[in-house]
Amino acid sequence: MIAVHEPFHSALDKELRRRFDATTEPLVVALPAGEPGEGDGGRRERLMKMLWQAVGYEITFDAEGGKE
Numbered sequence: 001m002i003a004v005h006e007p008f009h010s011a012l013d014k015e016l017r018r019r020f021d022a023t024t025e026p027l028v029v030a031l032p033a034g035e036p037g038e039g040d041g042g043r044r045e046r047l048m049k050m051l052w053q054a055v056g057y058e059i060t061f062d063a064e065g066g067k068e
Contacts, residue, residue, distance in 0.1 A: 001026060001027045001028075001029060001054060001055060002026050002027070002028045002029070003029050003031050003051070004028060004029070004030050004031065005030075005031055005033065006030045006031055006032050006033045007033055009028075009030035010030070027054060029050070029051075029054050031047055031050070032046065032047070032050075
């Protein structure tokens with residue numbers, strides 16, 4: 001799985017994005033940039049849910065960003 005920050009994903013050529021959407025290997029997922037006024041906790045929860053749905057496994061990180 002390749003996770004791409006959504007603004008970078010949007011900047012890609014439309015044909016390349018279409019090819020990414022059509023393939024399952026590797027799975028390319030655009031991670032949302034965040035909502036205005038949304039704190040880190042809300043964005044983190046939304047990203048965790050999105051990744052869990054894409055991968056089928058929950059990944060957790062400690063406060064310093066390392067794997068728990």
